[in-house]
Amino acid sequence: MALFIEFFMQQWVLFAALLAVVVMLVMHEARKSGxxxxxxxxxxxxxxxxxxxxxxxxxxxxxxxxxxxxxxxxxxxxxxxxxxxxxxxxxxxxxxxxxxxxxxxxxxxxxxxxxxxxxxxxxxxxxxxxxxxxxxx
CATH class of the missing domain: 3.40.250.10 (Rhodanese-like domain)
Structure with a gap:
């Protein structure tokens, strides 16, 4: 767990980008269904x-x-x-x-x-x- 936290602290930009992509995907899928x-x-x-x-x-x-x-x-x-x-x-x-x-x-x-x-x-x-x-x- 400590390694995960250390990786997160060093690569916070990648995590932010991943979170943004996931949010956009969910919004896009919700819009397609009405x-x-x-x-x-x-x-x-x-x-x-x-x-x-x-x-x-x-x-x-x-x-x-x-x-x-x-x-x-x-x-x-x-x-x-x-x-x-x-x-x-x-x-x-x-x-x-x-x-x-x-x-x-x-x-x-x-x-x-x-x-x-x-x-x-x-x-x-x-x-x-x-x-x-x-x-x-």
Missing amino acids: PALTPQQAITLVNAEEGIFVDLRDAADFKSGHIVDALNIPAAKLPARMEELGKYRQRPVILVCKMGQTAASAGKQLKAAGYEKVYKMGGGMLEWSNLQLPTVK
């Missing part, structure tokens, strides 16, 4: 621009409770079922998963397929439930 919205912002956007919530959880989780009018497309099946979202290519698509983690990779797939307004809901259904927003079964 911005994160709070549940309230997502509701407002869907209502104002006739968007859709896409629930990326598996069918069992979806049946246990989901957002009203949400479309269930499990994340693993998204590439095969992407044509179901064709009419939403110009409208907001809000990606929802269990905790907000899976939505990022799905967002990248949709952006690569030409969907313009792709967003992920921060916190996923866990945040939705914590705010006691309505769900249907």
